[in-house]
Amino acid sequence: MNKDVVIKFDHVTKTYKLYKNDKQRFLGIFLKNIKHKDKNAVDDVSFEIKRGESVAIFGKNGAGKSTILKMITGVAFQTKGTIEVNGRVSALLELTAGFDPEFTGRENIYLKGQILGLSDDEIRKLEKTIVNFAELEEYIDQPVRTYSSGMKARLGFSINVNIEPEILIVDEALSVGDEQFKNKCINKINKLLKKENITLLFVTHSTATASEFCKRGLIMKRGKLIFDGEISKAEEKYKDMIKNKKL
Numbered sequence: 001m002n003k004d005v006v007i008k009f010d011h012v013t014k015t016y017k018l019y020k021n022d023k024q025r026f027l028g029i030f031l032k033n034i035k036h037k038d039k040n041a042v043d044d045v046s047f048e049i050k051r052g053e054s055v056a057i058f059g060k061n062g063a064g065k066s067t068i069l070k071m072i073t074g075v076a077f078q079t080k081g082t083i084e085v086n087g088r089v090s091a092l093l094e095l096t097a098g099f100d101p102e103f104t105g106r107e108n109i110y111l112k113g114q115i116l117g118l119s120d121d122e123i124r125k126l127e128k129t130i131v132n133f134a135e136l137e138e139y140i141d142q143p144v145r146t147y148s149s150g151m152k153a154r155l156g157f158s159i160n161v162n163i164e165p166e167i168l169i170v171d172e173a174l175s176v177g178d179e180q181f182k183n184k185c186i187n188k189i190n191k192l193l194k195k196e197n198i199t200l201l202f203v204t205h206s207t208a209t210a211s212e213f214c215k216r217g218l219i220m221k222r223g224k225l226i227f228d229g230e231i232s233k234a235e236e237k238y239k240d241m242i243k244n245k246k247l
Helices: 022-031 065-071 105-115 120-136 139-143 149-161 177-191 231-243
Strands: 005-017 037-050 054-058 082-084 089-090 167-171 199-202 217-220 226-230
Touching: 005 065, 037 065, 037 089, 037 226, 054 065, 054 231, 065 082, 065 089, 065 167, 065 199, 089 149, 105 120, 105 139, 105 149, 120 149, 120 231, 149 177, 149 199, 149 217, 177 199, 217 231, 226 231
Parallel strands: 054 199, 054 217, 089 167, 167 199
Antiparallel strands: 005 037, 005 082, 217 226
């Protein structure tokens, strides 16, 4: 892969098997002849994202956006085609994924950092920054099971944006905490994007926030990539498709 290209999808298809009920789904793990319907969540999609690009992906629920993210982060794997990812990925998807509820917030910083591929020394250098950004104060040394959902999300966001990612993936995760903290998160992402080597992939239903960060837009419809171009044109086309109920 070209060293300037950090994400490459080459004719990628992801097919899910849809079963009538849980029993048939379970049997389908072991038997090939269980009746099911094939659904292409992503259907023959190709694109390249270069280092330092900021790209928005638009689409309704079920368009294939989240499936693309799952394949980039290695949570799911393609059925056909090839995917190449070159760089440390930090994904603001399910912000609390990977937390152990019995561990304290501080202990979960080390747990999550190790999951993301950092050494203990690297995490130790970032620990104070992560704790201060999350604004959890004395709660940082309390078990995460005692946290509110907002507190957990803030800790998850703080970890992901402070590990010095090369590829930052945001899936409408900016609704963390109050308005002041949300603005703090937006400012942090803007600060990251000023570094030339940071690549942003922003997935959203809305065009409003995307235009703050992105210069390029992709539009997904029923698993297919139907537009790839300048952000202003992507926003215009997406708004027109919503207005005319073409999504």
